[in-house]
Amino acid sequence: MSTIRWIEAQPRSARWHSESGLPLPRRVVVADDRMSAAVAYRLACEGTALLWRGDFQNARQLLRAMDRRVGRAAPGPAGTPAETFRLYRRFRAHRARVLGKLLVLLEREHVLALRRAPDVRPACGEAYGPSDGDMAVALTELLGVISARQWREKGVYVPALGARVHPHYGVFAPTRGEYVDLVARAPLPRGGGVRTAFDLGTGTGVLAALLARRGAGQVVATDVSARARECARDNVRRLGLGRVVRVAGPGLYPEGRADLVVCNPPWIPARPASDLDLGVYDARGGMLQGFLDGLGGRLEPGGEGWLVLSDLAERLGLRSRDELLNAIDTAGLRVVDRLDTRPRHARVRDTDDPLHAVRAAEVTSLWRLAVA
Structure with a gap:
């Protein structure tokens, strides 16, 4: 079982989970509302994961700011479509690695104990199944899980069927x-x-x-x-x-x-x-x-x-x-x-x-x- 470890008054640990196959973070530091986007981006690019312990909405704003910095390196069209495709996939993988360094902790029963955080338990239960103790995930993944539950509830209208189809996470x-x-x-x-x-x-x-x-x-x-x-x-x-x-x-x-x-x-x-x-x-x-x-x-x-x-x-x-x-x-x-x-x-x-x-x-x- 992959486990991340960090210091927060005392040594702590949690199970690491990544649906997109992000590697286990080797170094984790605690981050909160005082951390600037520039510092967060630099640490993430260096391979340091940031376990967020501040306000949930501020974490989303920080993620958007980091994404803007990543986007400055986005490739344009290359010599051939195949080369463009390879560069684009490489960039998207880099973007996923950098943004995936901003983590949140899901405690028992998938509780997200952050200020102004939504109740993510139903969405996480549908995506991950029953809780098995504390679990760390990338904020990008959690936002995808939340969005997936909204799609699942609303459904996608399919004109050829004259009905809605309800996609599950993944x-x-x-x-x-x-x-x-x-x-x-x-x-x-x-x-x-x-x-x-x-x-x-x-x-x-x-x-x-x-x-x-x-x-x-x-x-x-x-x-x-x-x-x-x-x-x-x-x-x-x-x-x-x-x-x-x-x-x-x-x-x-x-x-x-x-x-x-x-x-x-x-x-x-x-x-x-x-x-x-x-x-x-x-x-x-x-x-x-x-x-x-x-x-x-x-x-x-x-x-x-x-x-x-x-x-x-x-x-x-x-x-x-x-x-x-x-x-x-x-x-x-x-x-x-x-x-x-x-x-x-x-x-x-x-x-x-x-x-x-x-x-x-x-x-x-x-x-x-x-x-x-």
Whole structure:
């Protein structure tokens, strides 16, 4: 068990926890409202963690001030999109390390004993489970946990479903609706007579619910993440689809065959920094390859596999279109059709984003695949 230690009138310690994989702080000092942003930033850059014991709202202001200082080193567009992407990821990792040095202590039952602090116990209970004594976390992580509970309570409205989906902490939220719309409008195989469908990497369960709403007799949704499986089950219950959708895992494919297999893998073939990145990064395209390699043996005659994939990796120079088509061909599959759409999220319009040109040209596609 990782433990941080510090002096506060006497030696103290607490369990260290980081969902984003931040390393155990080796040196910890106590900080409060008297510490300036300049000093906090310098100590954090040197690798010293700051255990905050002052006012909670002042801690948030300090974090914003530190972030402004980190932002001065943000990279602009480089020579190629791939170089820009690598520099941008490196900067984001540096930013996470520096800002992650500002810590707070969650005491027993996830109590945050700071002045003007909100009651974080419900949010921490949902994210971390039962309390196991004092635990130190980065303030950035705690703010993410609080935000995640707000998203979970409010939900994300999905027009294609005509309902809200409620993401849990650590589960990728369906805020980019264009990929859901593709699954909503693609023609169903077998003339619409889909008896069984698989949704691989279900996340919140949004696509599994959509397939059920489109008339699939039985939908089996899988995910490698226990959090995602719990989230999907929660949403299935909320939507009243418990008799149609079954959540399984952690394997990619469930047992049996299906008339339709849908997979929306992470779009970027790069190594995730932590489990929180698994919705975005697919190391070496492993999930994509697993879907393609297993599809032929899991389809019923006349069935189809729907691959929902952005071409962002191609535009970043991380995977070519030929590599994708060769992988499809090598798996013994053929392309029946392809439906395309443009993203509508806010980052497409963010001209300050060093990857703006790539994001503005991005196309998301639904590839209809069948056995060759």
